[in-house]
Amino acid sequence: xxxxxxxxxWDFTTAAHLLNRAGFGGTTLEIDKLADLGHEQAVAxxxxxxxIADDTPDPPWAKPDPERAQRFLEARRGSEEERRKLQRxxxxxxxxxxxxLRAWWLHRMAKGPRPFQEKMVLFWHGHFATSVEKxxxxxxxxxQNELFRREATGNWLELLIEVARDPAxxxxxxxxxxxxxxxxxxxxxxxxxxxxxxxxxxxxKDITEAARAxxxxxxxxPAQKFIExxxxxxxGEKTIFGKTGNFDGEDFLQMVxxxxxxxxxITAKLWNFFAGEMPxxxxxxxxxxxxxxxxNNFKPVLREMFLSEEFYSPTIIxxxxxxxxxxxxxxxxxxxxELPPPMACFALTRNLGQDLFxxxxxxxxxxxxxxxxxxxxxxxxxxxxxxxNGDATAMGGMNxxxxxxxxxxxxxxxxxxxxxxxxxxxxxxxxxxxNKEALVSALExxxxxxxxxxxxxxxxxxxxxxxxxxxxxxxxxxxRMVMSTPEYQVT
Amino acid sequence: xxxxxxxKTRREFLRSTVLGGAIxxxxxxxxxxxxxxxxxxxxxxxxxxxxxxxxxxxxILQMAGGNDGLNTVVPRDNDYYHRARPRISLAxxxxxxxxxxxxxxxxxxxxxELYDTGHLSVIQGVGYPNPNRSHxxxxxxxxxxxxxxxxEAYGWLGRYFDNACxxxxxxxxxxxxxxMPQAFASKHPIGVSLDSPGNYRFISGEKAKSGQMSxxxxxxxxxxxxxxxxxxxxxxxxxxxxxxxxxPVSALDFLxxxxxxxxISSDKIRxxxxxxENKAPYPGSQLGNSLKLVAKxxxxxxxxxxxxxxxxxxxxxxxxxxxxxxxxxxxxxSVKAFVDDMKAQDNLSRVLVMTFSEFGRRVAENASGGTxxxxxxxxxxxxxxxxxxxxxxxxxLAPSDLSLGDLKYSVDFRSVYAAVLEEWxxxxxxxxxxxxxxxxxxx
Numbered sequence: 001x002x003x004x005x006x007x008x009x010w011d012f013t014t015a016a017h018l019l020n021r022a023g024f025g026g027t028t029l030e031i032d033k034l035a036d037l038g039h040e041q042a043v044a045x046x047x048x049x050x051x052i053a054d055d056t057p058d059p060p061w062a063k064p065d066p067e068r069a070q071r072f073l074e075a076r077r078g079s080e081e082e083r084r085k086l087q088r089x090x091x092x093x094x095x096x097x098x099x100x101l102r103a104w105w106l107h108r109m110a111k112g113p114r115p116f117q118e119k120m121v122l123f124w125h126g127h128f129a130t131s132v133e134k135x136x137x138x139x140x141x142x143x144q145n146e147l148f149r150r151e152a153t154g155n156w157l158e159l160l161i162e163v164a165r166d167p168a169x170x171x172x173x174x175x176x177x178x179x180x181x182x183x184x185x186x187x188x189x190x191x192x193x194x195x196x197x198x199x200x201x202x203x204x205k206d207i208t209e210a211a212r213a214x215x216x217x218x219x220x221x222p223a224q225k226f227i228e229x230x231x232x233x234x235x236g237e238k239t240i241f242g243k244t245g246n247f248d249g250e251d252f253l254q255m256v257x258x259x260x261x262x263x264x265x266i267t268a269k270l271w272n273f274f275a276g277e278m279p280x281x282x283x284x285x286x287x288x289x290x291x292x293x294x295x296n297n298f299k300p301v302l303r304e305m306f307l308s309e310e311f312y313s314p315t316i317i318x319x320x321x322x323x324x325x326x327x328x329x330x331x332x333x334x335x336x337x338e339l340p341p342p343m344a345c346f347a348l349t350r351n352l353g354q355d356l357f358x359x360x361x362x363x364x365x366x367x368x369x370x371x372x373x374x375x376x377x378x379x380x381x382x383x384x385x386x387x388x389n390g391d392a393t394a395m396g397g398m399n400x401x402x403x404x405x406x407x408x409x410x411x412x413x414x415x416x417x418x419x420x421x422x423x424x425x426x427x428x429x430x431x432x433x434x435n436k437e438a439l440v441s442a443l444e445x446x447x448x449x450x451x452x453x454x455x456x457x458x459x460x461x462x463x464x465x466x467x468x469x470x471x472x473x474x475x476x477x478x479x480r481m482v483m484s485t486p487e488y489q490v491t
Numbered sequence: 492x493x494x495x496x497x498x499k500t501r502r503e504f505l506r507s508t509v510l511g512g513a514i515x516x517x518x519x520x521x522x523x524x525x526x527x528x529x530x531x532x533x534x535x536x537x538x539x540x541x542x543x544x545x546x547x548x549x550x551i552l553q554m555a556g557g558n559d560g561l562n563t564v565v566p567r568d569n570d571y572y573h574r575a576r577p578r579i580s581l582a583x584x585x586x587x588x589x590x591x592x593x594x595x596x597x598x599x600x601x602x603x604e605l606y607d608t609g610h611l612s613v614i615q616g617v618g619y620p621n622p623n624r625s626h627x628x629x630x631x632x633x634x635x636x637x638x639x640x641x642x643e644a645y646g647w648l649g650r651y652f653d654n655a656c657x658x659x660x661x662x663x664x665x666x667x668x669x670x671m672p673q674a675f676a677s678k679h680p681i682g683v684s685l686d687s688p689g690n691y692r693f694i695s696g697e698k699a700k701s702g703q704m705s706x707x708x709x710x711x712x713x714x715x716x717x718x719x720x721x722x723x724x725x726x727x728x729x730x731x732x733x734x735x736x737x738x739p740v741s742a743l744d745f746l747x748x749x750x751x752x753x754x755i756s757s758d759k760i761r762x763x764x765x766x767x768e769n770k771a772p773y774p775g776s777q778l779g780n781s782l783k784l785v786a787k788x789x790x791x792x793x794x795x796x797x798x799x800x801x802x803x804x805x806x807x808x809x810x811x812x813x814x815x816x817x818x819x820x821x822x823x824x825s826v827k828a829f830v831d832d833m834k835a836q837d838n839l840s841r842v843l844v845m846t847f848s849e850f851g852r853r854v855a856e857n858a859s860g861g862t863x864x865x866x867x868x869x870x871x872x873x874x875x876x877x878x879x880x881x882x883x884x885x886x887x888l889a890p891s892d893l894s895l896g897d898l899k900y901s902v903d904f905r906s907v908y909a910a911v912l913e914e915w916x917x918x919x920x921x922x923x924x925x926x927x928x929x930x931x932x933x934x
Contacts, residue, residue, distance in 0.1 A: 080857070080858040081859070134625065134627060321742050321745075350670075360673065363642065366678075369680075369742065372680070377749050378693060381693055382694045452714075455718065460714070462713075463707075463709075463710045466706055481707060481710050481711065485714045485750075486715065486750050490742045
């Protein structure tokens with residue numbers, strides 16, 4: 001059992017920690033509100049998100065396109081020139097959709113009413129890391145994103161089955177090509193190695209047998225959806241985890257979640273995502289037991305985590321490196337500004353090493369300290385100027401592809417869409433805008449929910465003293481400079 | 492994670508020398524000189540860094556998009572070749588003869604000169620088992636040196652850094668470009684990526700009087716200065732709990748160190764770029780500019796072991812002839828200029844350039860005067876220590892010898908990597924490549 005946090009420990013710091021980790025952070029006012037709610041109510045407010053309506057409309061293009069297959073067919077009858085022209089046009093459209101899709105999702109994180117649900121979607125995206133680089137269809141990527149949202153805190157088995165039948169996943173891990181004559185082992189392997197058990201908890205034989213069980217789960221490309229093809233399914237006997245039977249895909253996934261290791265594996269990964277470090281053996285045993293008691297449903301164990309004393313340990317608070325997405329979305333929230341235009345959002349996160357919908361491989365992003373190199377730390381400091389002052393040049397442009405035309409298009413669009421700057425009057429009271437001491441502590445509270453080191457405070461005060469007046473430009477520079485510290489990169 | 496001893500000596504070194512970095516901001520030349528000297532000295536006594544002025548340097552040159560190897564190193568008097576490529580095959584006069592069987596594309600005048608002077612080795616028929624024809628996946632295979640069926644998280648150079656460069660300067664790997672290549676991905680990320688020295692720095696956003704720092708630049712340095720009490724164990728908040736994948740330093744401690752590294756390497760790189768002059772004329776292309784910068788950084792004594800540059804545009808599906816010629820001309824001229832520059836710097840004997848592309852192209856041309864994604868292709872290795880000439884065997888173009896219309900490889904690219912690691916970077920290749928590949932004799 002996890003110990004619940006003592007009642008007296010629920011305050012501004014712990015409330016800020018909850019909002020930072022279970023969501024993407026927020027303003028001082030939002031943190032105060034959570035602190036006033038009391039711990040249980042605050043956790044419920046985030047975790048029981050179904051009670052809050054979210055009427056975000058789907059992207060206009062996010063629907064099946066039955067004519068797509070038809071167009072392909074017609075193009076195939078045409079000349080090679082025509083075929084290539086169509087291909088180019090489709091690529092352009094896809095690229096555009098992906099830029100919109102990233103912004104659509106970032107907007108839900110930054111401005112939507114259910115930050116915890118979006119945080120879970122981000123977790124699942126990193127966990128079932130699927131890349132558009134191979135899938136190539138924005139509609140499929142959006143569908144998978146919606147699946148993660150729908151099943152964000154639901155049942156483990158249901159989630160695994162849905163993921164196994166998700167079109168983007170079928171393409172990504174080649175299940176679409178798997179049939180009884182030559183089963184493709186890619187998905188079977190990754191389910192066990194990366195999604196549900198971890199290395200050392202299955203045999204190579206389990207993989208080949210599971211791949212056989214999964215045959216028949218296929219992708220109907222023209223209809224852009226999952227299809228069960230009985231003739232592709234291997235009806236023979238299989239032996240998985242020492243049990244023998246005529247198993248199919250659902251049987252296999254059922255057998256996976258029945259392993260205690262599966263509960264340990266996924267709860268440890270969740271703890272690592274939210275707490276910022278792997279749990280100790282004892283803690284993971286407690287988390288896995290709680291997860292199984294709740295019928296392998298995620299919501300109860302997540303609630304227990306957020307109510308536990310362990311989650312608010314001093315070694316955990318402000319000891320997690322913000323992911324690039326957390327950095328961008330969190331910054332937009334504490335700066336109370338709009339999300340930058342879609343192309344800029346794409347450039348900002350990609351430059352920091354996290355390109356949504358394009359994780360580096362099926363293992364997802366390493367996260368943690370590996371987000372930070374000399375290079376992207378400087379990029380974070382400079383992008384702070386982009387967000388605060390609207391200075392697009394600080395972003396340094398980007399190289400999207402080996403295609404100079406695409407890069408030129410991107411640079412042009414970055415130049416032409418103004419990023420906008422922070423509204424200082426909205427962030428600070430008249431007193432804070434005229435009194436240096438008050439300004440320094442307001443900056444610390446808003447941006448760090450913590451103090452700078454005394455030496456840093458002195459340096460910041462000296463900077464403010466060197467200016468003849470505290471005009472908005474000076475205040476904006478001060479904001480940017482607090483964001484250009486090691487302290488701002490942790491949460 | 493870097494071990495304690497490294498960390499400690501590194502800190503002592505930083506405390507004793509680099510805190511003066513801000514003071515000497517206005518004298519970058521002096522700064523850069525002092526730095527490399529101090530760095531080399533510290534490296535000698537403090538850590539086992541694989542860097543230093545006298546170490547060998549590897550320059551990786553990626554020909555991105557899938558270079559048409561068949562029109563790069565061209566078979567002579569080969570009926571299969573001309574039959575498969577009625578529109579785009581190269582005639583005898585478009586070839587620079589290497590021997591009776593093969594020649595170089597006429598655009599590669601630079602490479603021909605290097606070949607004639609014993610600076611170029613051509614490795615023929617390089618590839619890997621079960622070739623993948625997707626740009627994304629095949630690039631990944633080359634970058635991570637994985638088997639075709641296996642996903643590796645880390646790059647082969649990243650694993651080299653993890654294995655051999657614990658405690659190294661962040662500039663041990665330098666990529667010229669904006670995105671870090673996957674080859675650099677490592678457990679403990681290190682390395683620097685910059686498209687121009689001007690972009691690898693803190694951008695103040697404020698105007699400053701000449702010779703002075705802007706007030707935000709000054710504040711940036713103060714906010715990111717290490718604490719005086721940057722003693723051992725600073726910020727070590729994690730001792731209370733045990734476990735396997737826990738970071739041995741707090742996130743903040745790690746960030747403070749990286750911030751200092753960033754500041755130092757940024758100052759150093761910009762110092763070198765403004766001080767060192769190139770000694771050979773380069774083409775004005777992106778590749779030319781990249782190699783120009785690499786040459787400066789080498790000349791300035793940056794303790795880098797691996798540089799990474801790339802040249803894009805090789806995905807020649809349509810009307811390939813003109814585009815391919817321009818690319819190869821640029822390639823040959825840029826590399827030739829770089830070699831001349833290295834020679835003039837007296838650094839050529841410690842520099843090795845290695846090219847690669849994610850795949851070659853199909854033997855048969857397509858209907859658009861181009862070629863589609865294929866398999867095996869040649870690699871080039873350049874330097875004055877290379878076994879110059881033709882290595883490996885030219886793949887057969889006989890239809891019965893092709894695999895799905897593609898050339899079969901005879902040299903696994905990982906045996907080239909093994910050679911580079913063992914013979915050039917002097918490190919064991921098996922821990923990095925996952926198994927022992929017989930190193931090809933290239934140096």
